[in-house]
Amino acid sequence: MARIGYARVSTIEQDLEIQVVKLKSEGCEIIRSEKISGASREGRTELHTIIEFLREGDELVITRLDRLGRDTRDVLNIVYECEQRGAFVTILDPHVSTRGEMGHVILTVLGMVAQMERRFIKERQREGIARAKAEGVYKGGKVRLDHSLIRRLHAQGLTPSAIARTARCSRMQVYRILNSPEPHAGEFREA
Template sequence: MTRIGYARVSTIDQDLDQQLSKLKAEGCAIIRSEKISGGSREGRDELATVIEFLRPGDELLVTRLDRLGRDTRDVLNIVHECEQRGAFVTVLDPHVTTRGDMGHMVLTVLGMVAQMERRFIKERQREGIERAKAKGVYRGGRQRFDRSEICRLYQNGIGPAAIARLVGCSRMQVYRIVNEQEVHHTKMA
């Protein structure tokens, strides 16, 4: 049996250290981490790698359920995939495991609460943006990456993985930016 840790934060300026420390303290032989939104599974390559690596009797550990996913259906699908491989999922805070029937119920409820919380946050954020726009003080979110630099590097033959490392973003973000640029140029032609 191998204990495999998975850590995730949503943005590149967030820190993974606390999650990594907790997973190491729990005896995880392998820990994979990524900096990407948990709103969907798209682009979460490290999570896919972890699930693919799981063998019967292995245990996937996360510090909190929202590190696994923000959508209840997504979380339950991930748990199901792990169980199809004969592995278990354990959440450290609060401590819940899928080794027993009660763990499944608790994970489902926690997933639903996390999803509701995310909806409430988005609603409050949207309301705040509307108020700021009405006052004329809203400027929009800041761009985290120089999109033109990413496109220039790509056009110079540098691969998406290398660009992602240079700029500090995910490979999927590089693909999105390059595709957006190509669509924009196609429309302009």
């Protein structure tokens, strides 16, 4: 029986250290982490690896439910997949576990709250952008990745891992850009 920790933050600029320290202090022998949005499961390779690794009696430990996901259906599907492998999920804050029946009810409610919170964040963001546009100060979203750089590095024969390190992004973003239609020359696009 292993305690496997999972830490996640949404952006490259955010720090995983607080989550990792908490998971270690809870006795997690293995901790996998990633910097990617929790809006969906797409591209969350570390989470997928953990779920594939889980065995009977293992425990997936996360610091807060929103680290697992911000969509109720995704969270419940992850919990279901863990249980299909004979494992269970434990959230540290607030302390909830799927070992007992009440844990499932609480997880469902917390999942709904996380999803609602994400909607509120998006709504506040839209309101802020609208206000900035009305005041004439909105400059648009920050360009995050230079697609042409990634394509150039790929053409030079660099591996997706090497490209990701150079461009300071995830391998999944590199794959998405390489598999997407090529933009107009010199155009920057968000990944």
